[in-house]
Amino acid sequence: MNTENLIEALAADAAPVGTHVVERRIVSALSIAAGGAIAVLLPVYGVRADLAWLVGTPIFWAKIVFALTMAGAALLATARLSRPGVAIGRAWAWLAVPAATVLLIALVILWLAPPDARASLLMGRTWRTCSLNIALLSVPGLIAILAVVRSLAPTRLRLTGAAAGLLAGAIGTAVYCLKCPETSVPFWATWYLLGIAIPTLVGAVVGEKVLRW
Known part of the structure; x- marks a missing residue:
C-alpha cells in the first residue's frame, strides 16, 4: 500500500469535527477550575465575614483584576500551546505585564514606607500559608485543564504544562481573594505570585508525562 492509499484508508471513516469544540472544552475546564476552587474554599477556609464590605474596596478589585489578568494571559498561552504548530506569540509578554506592574508598585510602597513598617507590609499575618492555600485551590483546575489540553495534542509538553499550571494558579488566586485578609500590595505581589508559581x-514537571499522546 502506498502512502496516498494509506492516507485515504485512514481518512475514510473520519467524522467531521463539530464547530467550537476546542472553545467548549476550554470553557468546561475553566468552569471546573473556578467551581472546584470554590468547592475547596468554602469548607476548608470559608470566606471573609466582612466580604460584603470588602467588595466595595478598591484593593479587593485590584487583586481580582491582577489575578484575572494573569489568568487571561495564561489562557491565551495555554490555548496556543495546546495545538501543534501554533505560535505562542506575545502571550508571555502579556503575562509579564501584570506581574511586573504589581512588583513595581510593591517596591515603590516599600521604598516610601518607614523602615520599621516594611516587614509587616511584606509578610502580613498569613505569609506562611497564603501561597500554599492558593496552590491547594489550584488543584482541581490543574487536573481539569491538563485533561483538556492533552486532548488537543500539544507538542511542547513542559511549556504547555507550565502554562496550564499558571492558568490554574491564577484562577485559584482569584477565588482565594474571597478569603485572604491581607490588603498590602507588597504582600500579595509576593505571596500571590509565589502561589501561582x-x-x-507542578504543571511543567508533570506535563512531560501526562500530556504525552
Missing part, C-alpha cells in the same frame, strides 16, 4: 512548576 507552585502549580506552574
